[in-house]
Amino acid sequence: MRRALAASAGTGGATVVVALSGGADSLALAAAAAFEAPKLGLRAVAAIVDHGLQDGSADVAAAAARAAESLGLEARILAAAVDGDHPDGPEAAAREARYAALEALADELGAVGILLGHTLDDQAESVLLGLARGSGATSLQGMAGASGRRIRPLLGVRRATTRAFCADSGLDPWEDPHNSDARFARVRVRTTVLPVLEAELGPGVAEALARTADQLREDADAFRKMIDETIEDIVEHAEAGISVSVAALSANPAALRNRIIRHVVASEFGTSLTRGQTLEVARLSMDWSGQGPIDLPGCRARRAGGRIVFEAR
Numbered sequence: 001m002r003r004a005l006a007a008s009a010g011t012g013g014a015t016v017v018v019a020l021s022g023g024a025d026s027l028a029l030a031a032a033a034a035f036e037a038p039k040l041g042l043r044a045v046a047a048i049v050d051h052g053l054q055d056g057s058a059d060v061a062a063a064a065a066r067a068a069e070s071l072g073l074e075a076r077i078l079a080a081a082v083d084g085d086h087p088d089g090p091e092a093a094a095r096e097a098r099y100a101a102l103e104a105l106a107d108e109l110g111a112v113g114i115l116l117g118h119t120l121d122d123q124a125e126s127v128l129l130g131l132a133r134g135s136g137a138t139s140l141q142g143m144a145g146a147s148g149r150r151i152r153p154l155l156g157v158r159r160a161t162t163r164a165f166c167a168d169s170g171l172d173p174w175e176d177p178h179n180s181d182a183r184f185a186r187v188r189v190r191t192t193v194l195p196v197l198e199a200e201l202g203p204g205v206a207e208a209l210a211r212t213a214d215q216l217r218e219d220a221d222a223f224r225k226m227i228d229e230t231i232e233d234i235v236e237h238a239e240a241g242i243s244v245s246v247a248a249l250s251a252n253p254a255a256l257r258n259r260i261i262r263h264v265v266a267s268e269f270g271t272s273l274t275r276g277q278t279l280e281v282a283r284l285s286m287d288w289s290g291q292g293p294i295d296l297p298g299c300r301a302r303r304a305g306g307r308i309v310f311e312a313r
Contacts, residue, residue, distance in 0.1 A: 001032040004115070004146070004153040005040050016113040017106050018073065019098075020046040022064035022174035026117035028162035029154055031169060033115055034071040046073045047105050047114075049080050049098045060174055067171065078105060091184060099150075106149055118143055118152045121159040124206035125189045127213050132185075141220055142213030155210070226256060227263050235264065241299065241311035242268045246285040249308065257282055264310060271297040284308050 005016065018033045020026045030046055037044040046068035050061040065075035080101040086093030102114050123142045130139030145155050154162065166173050182188055197205045234248035244264060249257055258278045265273055273281070273296060280294050284303045293302035300313050 001029075001153045002036050002040075004151050005033070005036050005042060005113075014041075015043040015045060015109045015111040016115055017102060017109065017111045018044055018046045018068075018115045019102055019117060020048050020064050020068055020075075021117075021176065022048070022060055022067065023117075023176055023179075024163045024166045024171075024173035025119050025122075025154065025159060027064075027067060027171050027173050028165045029115055029117040030068055030073060031071050031165070031171065032153070034068075034073050044073050045105075045109060045111070046075045047102055048075065048077045049101050050077055051080055051082050051094055051097060053082060053094070054177070063174065076105060078102075091186070103149075112149065113151045114149050116150055116152050117154055117162075119154045119157050119159045119162060120210050121190070121194075121206055123155055123213055124194060124209035125186055127209040128189050128193060129185060137216050137220065140213060141217040142210070144217060158206070223256065223259050227260055230256070231260060231263065234260075236307070238307075238309050238311065241309060243304070243307040243309040246288075246303070246306050246308060249282075249285045254282070257285075265296065265299060268310060269298040269312065271299070273297070281308065 016033065016037065018026075018030050020030050033044045046065070048061045048064045048068070050057050052058075054060075061077045065077055068075040078101040080097040082090065082097050083093045084090075086096070105111070106114050126142040127140050130142070133139055143152060143155065145152050163173070165171075178184065179187060180191070182191070194206060230248075230252070234245040236243050236245075242264060244260070249260065252260065258275075261278050261281050262273050265271060277294075277296055281296070281301045284291070284294070284301060285308060288303055291303075293300045295313065296310075298313065299310050301308055301310050303309075
């Protein structure tokens with residue numbers, strides 16, 4: 001915690017926002033921030049986001065605010081409505097609304113960091129969910145310890161440790177009923193899948209999954225640097241989009257070639273390609289036999305001489 005806060009402290013007098021739900025993880029985070037922040041000249045403000053989705057949510061938020069104040073933190077309760085028609089479901093909608101509210105408060109306060117209470121268990125669950133989706137290494141990277149202003153100081157800490165800390169410190173965490181609702185995939189992973197893996201494969205599965213996420217994130221960082229170095233030489237702007245050199249694309253190994261294709265489409269058109277779509281585009285350089293344009297989300301890819309042209313549809 002001290003290392004994470006020190007990285008945000010700057011010249012002193014800065015503010016950090018502590019995301020607080022009232023659960024054991026965020027309560028332990030708030031207590032640690034309340035202890036460490038003053039030593040570094042930081043002002044710590046607890047932010048409690050109330051989505052208003054459950055009966056009594058206002059009371060829960062008020063109780064969390066009182067707990068923050070008892071620890072010596074300022075407390076702010078933030079209302080954040082959830083998009084009921086979100087394409088990725090209620091969990092994603094609530095997460096986006098929560099982050100938007102936290103970022104808005106951080107902007108208002110000029111905060112240098114937003115502390116989030118995700119633990120090693122959350123990381124392991126994210127890796128398993130990504131594996132189930134089959135969406136490649138990106139989804140297996142889990143959550144970064146620091147991403148922009150968002151900082152996760154507890155990613156190396158087990159959930160059992162935060163619960164024990166709260167018990168030893170006389171803190172009474174709130175138990176979110178959604179955390180035991182088996183309708184949610186993450187809850188099923190938490191209550192069924194991980195315990196079965198631990199029972200059948202032995203202890204240490206969660207830690208191994210978290211290490212895997214760290215290693216994949218290192219690989220992804222290396223690929224990003226390689227893409228940045230490569231893309232300037234092989235990409236040109238076209239009349240209605242962007243084009244990539246076939247020869248240069250073909251000369252790269254498949255892992256880098258596919259990432260370049262996804263990066264070009266995401267950067268230019270703001271959409272993501274599936275693996276199948278990416279491989280179809282790659283065939284325009286590796287296995288071209290005169291096939292016509294490929295329709296993709298938000299754009300179209302076609303072979304034009306020695307280049308693959310991506311243009312808006």
